[in-house]
Amino acid sequence: xxxxxxxxxxxxxxxxxxxxxxxxxxxxxxxxxxxxxxxxxxxxxxxxxxxxxxxxxxxxxxxxxxxxxxxxxxxxxxxxxxxxxxxxxxxxxxxxxxxxxxxxxxxxxxxxxxxxxxxxxxxxxxxxxxxxxxxxxxxxxxxxxxxxxxxxxxxxxxxxxxxxxxxxxxxxxxxxxxxxxxxxxxxxxxxxxxxxxxxxxxxxxxxxxxxxxxxxxxxxxx
Amino acid sequence: xxxxxxxxxxxxxxxxxxxxxxxxxxxxxxxxxxxxxxxxxxxxxxxxxxxxxxxxxxxxxxxxxxxxxxxxxxxxxxxxxxxxxxxxxxxxxxxxxxxxxxxxxxxxxxxxxxxxxxxxxxxxxxxxxxxxxxxxxxxxxxxxxxxxxxxxxxxxxxxxxxxxxxxxxxxxxxxxxxxxxxxxxxxxxxxxxxxxxxxxxxxxxxxxxxxxxxxxxxxxxx
Numbered sequence: 205x206x207x208x209x210x211x212x213x214x215x216x217x218x219x220x221x222x223x224x225x226x227x228x229x230x231x232x233x234x235x236x237x238x239x240x241x242x243x244x245x246x247x248x249x250x251x252x253x254x255x256x257x258x259x260x261x262x263x264x265x266x267x268x269x270x271x272x273x274x275x276x277x278x279x280x281x282x283x284x285x286x287x288x289x290x291x292x293x294x295x296x297x298x299x300x301x302x303x304x305x306x307x308x309x310x311x312x313x314x315x316x317x318x319x320x321x322x323x324x325x326x327x328x329x330x331x332x333x334x335x336x337x338x339x340x341x342x343x344x345x346x347x348x349x350x351x352x353x354x355x356x357x358x359x360x361x362x363x364x365x366x367x368x369x370x371x372x373x374x375x376x377x378x379x380x381x382x383x384x385x386x387x388x389x390x391x392x393x394x395x396x397x398x399x400x401x402x403x404x405x406x407x408x409x410x411x412x413x414x415x416x417x418x419x420x421x422x423x424x425x426x
Numbered sequence: 427x428x429x430x431x432x433x434x435x436x437x438x439x440x441x442x443x444x445x446x447x448x449x450x451x452x453x454x455x456x457x458x459x460x461x462x463x464x465x466x467x468x469x470x471x472x473x474x475x476x477x478x479x480x481x482x483x484x485x486x487x488x489x490x491x492x493x494x495x496x497x498x499x500x501x502x503x504x505x506x507x508x509x510x511x512x513x514x515x516x517x518x519x520x521x522x523x524x525x526x527x528x529x530x531x532x533x534x535x536x537x538x539x540x541x542x543x544x545x546x547x548x549x550x551x552x553x554x555x556x557x558x559x560x561x562x563x564x565x566x567x568x569x570x571x572x573x574x575x576x577x578x579x580x581x582x583x584x585x586x587x588x589x590x591x592x593x594x595x596x597x598x599x600x601x602x603x604x605x606x607x608x609x610x611x612x613x614x615x616x617x618x619x620x621x622x623x624x625x626x627x628x629x630x631x632x633x634x635x636x637x638x639x640x641x642x643x644x645x646x647x648x
Contacts, residue, residue: 231469234476238460247453247501247508251486254456258483261476268473279469286469 219330220274221387222322223267224281226315226337230264231282232289233257233311240304249301252350255343256308263337270333285383292379296372302354302361303368309347310372310415316340317414318380321407351422366424373415377408441552442496443609444544445489446503448537448559452486453504454511455479455533462526471523474572477565478530485559492555507605514601518594524576524583525590531569532594532637538562539636540602543629573644588646595637599630 237257244250268278298304319338323331355361384404419425459479466472490500520526541560545553577583606626641647 228469231473231476235460235464235472238457238479239464242457242461247450247504250457251453251490254453254483254486257460258480261480264473264476282469 215327215330216274219326220271220276220281221284222326223271224276224278224283225285225383225387226319227264227267227271227278228282228285229289229315230260230267232286232293233260233315234264236293237304237308237311240298240307243298243301243304245301249350252343252346253304253308256312256341256347259312259341259343266333266337284387288379288383292375295375302351302365305347305350305354306365306368307372309344309351310369310376312341312344312347313418314373314376314411314415316344317411318407321410348422355423362424365422366419369415369419369424373412377412380411381405381408437549437552438496441548442493442498442503443506444548445493445496446498446500446505447507447605447609448541449486449489449493449500450504450507450511451537452482452489454508454515455482455537456486458515459526459530459533462520462529465520465523465526467523471572474565474568475526475530478534478563478569481534481563481565488555488559506609510601510605514597517597524573524587527569527572527576528587528590529594531566531573532591532598534563534566534569535640536595536598536633536637538566539633540629543632570644577645584646587644588641591637591641591646595634599634602633603627603630 234257237253241250241253244253271278271281296307298307316338319334323334381404456479459475459482463472463475466475493500493503518529520529538560541556545556603626
């Protein structure tokens with residue numbers, strides 16, 4: 205008991221906090237990815253990134269509606285997470301088009317893994333809802349194809365994109381860990397009777413591992 | 427005959443050119459409106475503008491798919507119009523949040539009027555399709571409410587927003603006229619046996635009039 209001064213969170217409180225974080229994550233991804241889409245070399249490429257941004261907005265809308273149904277103001281639920289996500293985006297401004305594509309790919313896949321992992325802590329109904337938000341988009345595959353093609357055309361890109369991928373996932377997981385530690389309801393719930401820090405560390409490790417596997421599949425050193 | 431050296435365009439050629447202009451108009455509106463959404467004072471307001479941007483992307487996707495179905499590369503159809511639209515956006519960068527909302531409202535309503543007017547020159551099937559793209563969104567009404575509320579809260583805003591509205595519509599119609607004049611297929615078709623310049627002038631006048639009516643409804647001097 206001494207290690208956990210916070211009262212255990214109700215399922216609804218936890219869901220509200222998670223959905224708030226997810227909603228702001230998606231809304232901020234929408235803004236940044238659509239902004240980055242302007243640097244696409246062709247209009248077709250621009251529309252690819254725009255589509256990923258639109259998918260992020262769709263997830264935001266799902267989460268925001270769900271919060272409203274729960275009687276929670278989406279704005280209030282999102283605000284505590286704004287600083288962390290904005291900080292992530294500030295620290296990961298793509299330097300060119302391919303870095304934008306890689307960023308979209310990493311955000312899309314890592315957040316989907318994160319949602320799936322988190323769903324395991326929730327009740328069946330909420331789990332189903334989170335699965336819907338996390339469901340992979342056709343657009344993700346398009347990003348993968350874009351990255352593969354660029355790497356095939358110019359293998360010298362590999363080391364730069366590998367470095368960028370590590371930077372992105374490093375910043376993402378640092379922010380995610382901070383969120384997990386700072387928000388008292390998330391920590392104790394994740395610990396599941398164990399050590400909150402250990403639980404967050406385990407989740408972080410799993411996300412990093414899956415990311416590394418995807419980078420390897422692209423031919424990059426994660 | 428001496429006034430029109432260009433051969434009359436086929437219905438498909440005209441549709442391709444119009445759809446190319448519309449598609450790039452929507453894609454560029456998506457990029458700019460989503461960028462502007464970042465300056466919203468609240469996350470809720472941000473999501474309102476984001477939704478308008480997402481609607482623009484939806485229209486782009488409809489138009490792009492239609493072009494592909496017609497055997498036309500959307501990229502090639504859009505490229506001739508990129509400069510005009512980009513120029514419009516460069517010349518109308520909102521100075522703050524309310525100017526962003528007004529810009530979204532003007533783009534949304536004027537382009538919808540334009541699409542409707544243009545549909546009259548097309549065959550029934552194409553007309554139906556254009557109506558679908560032009561169909562007003564619930565989101566437009568939300569912008570109108572936002573503007574009304576802001577003007578009620580601070581009536582001194584009226585003169586600045588009225589000026590901004592005139593500037594926006596002036597730039598939009600100047601670019602639209604240039605497109606009409608520069609693109610040889612659009613002009614002769616619109617003239618309908620008459621004078622192309624007169625036809626474009628008539629359309630421009632109608633769009634300006636409808637815009638003015640909306641501004642008056644907001645309590646602004648158009």
